[in-house]
Amino acid sequence: MKKKINNNIPEKKKSAKLEWFKAFLIAFILIFLIRIFAFQSYVVSDSKMEGTLFAGDYIVVNKLGFGSRIVVPFINDTVNADFKYFRFPGFSGISRNDLIFFNYPFDKGVCINNKNTCFKRCVALPGDTLNIVDKKVFINGSCFDIENNNKYRYRISSVAKLNKKNFNKYQINEGGAIDSSNVYDFFITKQIANELTKDSLVKNINLIKLRRGAESTLFFPQSENYNWNLDYFGPVVVPAKDSSFIIDYKNIDIYKVIIVDYENNKLEIKAQKVYINNIETTKYTFKMNYYFMLDDNRDNGKDSRYWGFVPENHIIGKANFVLFSIGNNNKQKSFIWNRIFKML
Numbered sequence: 001m002k003k004k005i006n007n008n009i010p011e012k013k014k015s016a017k018l019e020w021f022k023a024f025l026i027a028f029i030l031i032f033l034i035r036i037f038a039f040q041s042y043v044v045s046d047s048k049m050e051g052t053l054f055a056g057d058y059i060v061v062n063k064l065g066f067g068s069r070i071v072v073p074f075i076n077d078t079v080n081a082d083f084k085y086f087r088f089p090g091f092s093g094i095s096r097n098d099l100i101f102f103n104y105p106f107d108k109g110v111c112i113n114n115k116n117t118c119f120k121r122c123v124a125l126p127g128d129t130l131n132i133v134d135k136k137v138f139i140n141g142s143c144f145d146i147e148n149n150n151k152y153r154y155r156i157s158s159v160a161k162l163n164k165k166n167f168n169k170y171q172i173n174e175g176g177a178i179d180s181s182n183v184y185d186f187f188i189t190k191q192i193a194n195e196l197t198k199d200s201l202v203k204n205i206n207l208i209k210l211r212r213g214a215e216s217t218l219f220f221p222q223s224e225n226y227n228w229n230l231d232y233f234g235p236v237v238v239p240a241k242d243s244s245f246i247i248d249y250k251n252i253d254i255y256k257v258i259i260v261d262y263e264n265n266k267l268e269i270k271a272q273k274v275y276i277n278n279i280e281t282t283k284y285t286f287k288m289n290y291y292f293m294l295d296d297n298r299d300n301g302k303d304s305r306y307w308g309f310v311p312e313n314h315i316i317g318k319a320n321f322v323l324f325s326i327g328n329n330n331k332q333k334s335f336i337w338n339r340i341f342k343m344l
Contacts, residue, residue, distance in 0.1 A: 047173075048297050049119050049297060051148060052099065053322075054325065056325050059323070061101045061318065062317050065094075066092075066317060066318065069087045095125075096124070100315060100317075101317050104116040108261070124139055125291060129238075130292050132230075134231060135207075148296050150298050151189055153207070155208055156183070157203045193205055210232070220304065221308065225250045239286040241287065244284065258311070259284060262288065292309060319344045322341065
């Protein structure tokens, strides 16, 4: 009696492999689409937003609120990407105090997608008038000093040398001794500063402030016509799409980066007159919305006070929550358990 041969076995194996391949492909496409259009995770690598975000935090960014962004072209990294992008409609837009993730606008000569990325806090929206006076932030004439565990630079003198035990007790991880007479500059919150005043080791503690006009060449717009710095900045109106500003050879320093780099125009100053695309002008209409960002680590950051406004086409999304965090513990990487799924 002849044994019956099942010729369908190879076909079944091929069919199973094909089904697995299809499932893998669908899963890959779904993950890709979610990453592009909805959510994406990024790791914090510096202390500029410390107090809210810490180095080692893996942040989930929500792209749906402001609208997910598609930038083209993808191929040529050196292309000026001005307006070569599309943004899907968002659900909520941007509000003051939102934690925003965006491409660093001051990177030159690369496509928006390939610029460095960073987290900052949005304090002023398009059309807002921003003014910083004695470290206090004013928006449209009203104080906007929402405390987000902001850090500032304090000078501390102590009766004895401070050590690692003291630093750990008060969660001090930035700054250090500035001379050999037990004088320190630390970047800490107001709450920690108040706690330090009660410590018997501490003789004096003072908030460091810049006087008006000091070090102004380091800060936006780096112009002799403006004496702005960390603690005194503005007043300045944040440009809004389709709004028109009067411009001249003095105030053009505030807007020249927008006009030339972000909105792709030719700008010249001749005999104290402004020429845009070879036409003399005294007014400019903005093509995009812009935003003003600050770091929570106010005296040890690198925010809009240094480089100006953030264009809408550089914004990726809003920080939503901390997925998990890996920090340094005795020079070893370890999970920080109380930051897992921490909402922002």
